[in-house]
Amino acid sequence: MRKSFKFVSVTLVLVMLALMSLACGKKDDDPAASDGKKNATLDFVWFSDGVEGGVMKDIIKDYEGKNPNIKINLIEIAYKDLSTKMKTMVAGGKPPALARISTTEIGAFSNQALDLATYVGGVDKFTEQFIDSIKPYYVVDNKVIAAPMDVTANGLIYNKTLFDKAGVKVPTSPDAVWTWDEFSAALKQVMEKGGAKYGMVWDFTPHRWSTLLYQFGGSMISQDGTKATINNEAGVQAADYFKKLHKDGVMPISVWLGGENPNNLFRSGTVAAHLAGNWMVSNYKDITNFEWGVTYMPKAKQRSSVPGGKFVMAFKNSGVEKEAASFIEYLSSKEVNSKFNKESLFMSPRKDSSKLDYAFGKEMFEVFANELNNTAPAAAEDWSKQGIVPKFSNDLKNNLVEVITDKSTAKEAMDKTAKAIDKAISDDKKDDKK
Structure with a gap:
């Protein structure tokens, strides 16, 4: 009985030593174990x-x-x-x-x-x-x-070939940016002397349009997020100027009224400028039928993009x-x-x-x-409210179309949009309580 016990004891000791040896080996081989x-x-x-x-x-x-x-x-x-x-x-x-x-x-x-x-x-x-x-x-x-x-960022891509043909120099410094009236006049000159069919195209999205809103000093929603501000003076001015660009023939109605793709129009070489996002730099990388570049957007009350x-x-x-x-x-x-x-x-x-x-x-x-x-703080403050913005963005887009087609004045359209925004804010608060 004593020999049996002794044998078991020795065996247990050997097993424990073997396990300890294995554990030490795993720790040495495992860098995660070695550094804690x-x-x-x-x-x-x-x-x-x-x-x-x-x-x-x-x-x-x-x-x-x-x-x-x-x-x-x-x-x-x-x-x-x-x-x-x-x-x-x-x-x-x-x-x-x-x-x-x-x-x-x-x-x-x-x-x-x-x-x-x-x-x-x-x-x-x-x-x-x-x-x-x-x-x-x-x-x-x-x-x-x-x-x-x-x-x-939203910005301005331009057809360098058409601008050069018209003898129009774009701003090369942020200290020399055009006003919107100066830019509009430059686009008309590129159409008249450079052979551009259209002055510019503008993506059919509320996000891209809002660039103009912030440049006029406006915003869609108050900073505290409690009410609409898009129908204040700046918002109405931005909607009015957007209509003016269409009425003056600087922008084709086919994009905002007919759904024509602005990317295809710019690629055709017949458009002087495209207000779009910076991702279009990669998209337009393969254009070979004309030279193009990026210049500074014009300003209204202030400069701004939308981040x-x-x-x-x-x-x-x-x-x-x-x-x-x-x-x-x-x-x-x-x-x-x-x-x-x-x-x-x-x-x-x-x-x-x-x-x-x-x-x-x-x-x-x-x-x-x-x-x-050089972007206004209101741009990100507005667009970061993603519980609210998607609920009224289509209303904003449709109301801008009504301004362009003279079905609504800019004030009427922005007032309608403000009601949609206030409702979206109210609905969002109800959703948070659920």
Whole structure:
């Protein structure tokens, strides 16, 4: 009996020693165990507009190389499926660690977003890195609900060949921008002497039209978000001037009344200018039948563009909040953010990365960046209210069409729009109480 007990005891000791040896071996082989960091897999919901998906994969590969304990699982979906995919994951209690979010969706998921402030040194330290005009999109109730990845701006693309033929020089400095009347006169000269069929085309969206609203000093909604302001003097003036551009023949009615594609019209080489988003720089990259460029938009009471962009959001209850926040901090750094935007032909939201050495369009992007730096705060304050804006945007678009066709005066149209905005604000408050 004693020999049996002794044998069992020795065996147990040997087994324990073997297990300890294995444990030590695992710790030595596992870099996550050796530095105290846990292994984690971060699901990252992602959509692409162009080549940026490939750029992000390179960034992820670099990050995983520097952080062997982290695995980032990029879940690629079509943008049209983003909202549904995200709502399903969140409602099912399995939110992703991260998601790429546009300005349209950012408000919809703000309540589920991880507050990044405590992970990135506080609200002020984090936000001071980025251009001021986009702050209302990602800072809500003094919480950092997402990190800016790239920004968009509305601006002015022009047909250089037609302008040169007409002998019209565009402003080459932000200190010499045209007024709208001066710009309209210049477009008429390009039509008369340069052979342009149309002076300019303007995208058929309330977002693009609102550029004029902010340049006239207006806004859609009061700063506190409680009432419509679009029917004040500035809003009426902006609607009236938009009508004037059509009535004077500077703009074709076929875009806003007939649904003609402004991109195709500009590509035809018969249009002097296109008021569009900076993404059209990449879109027009393949034009070879004429020279084109980007110049500064004219001003009314003030200069302004309308900022937009894409963000990366981390989610509460993912189980890897700290790791997700660390990756976002990495993405937000000057080096990584600049790489992402430079290689994707996007604009960086960082103040210190407004001038990147792009393979194409370097000077053009700098003009768009300058437009953002001179943008009225009301632009982002309005468009960040994505629980409200989609509920009246079609009304605004339809009412502007009525102004162009003389079915309503500018004042009547903006008053109707204001009622739609006030209703949208009221409905949004009811939704919040549910």
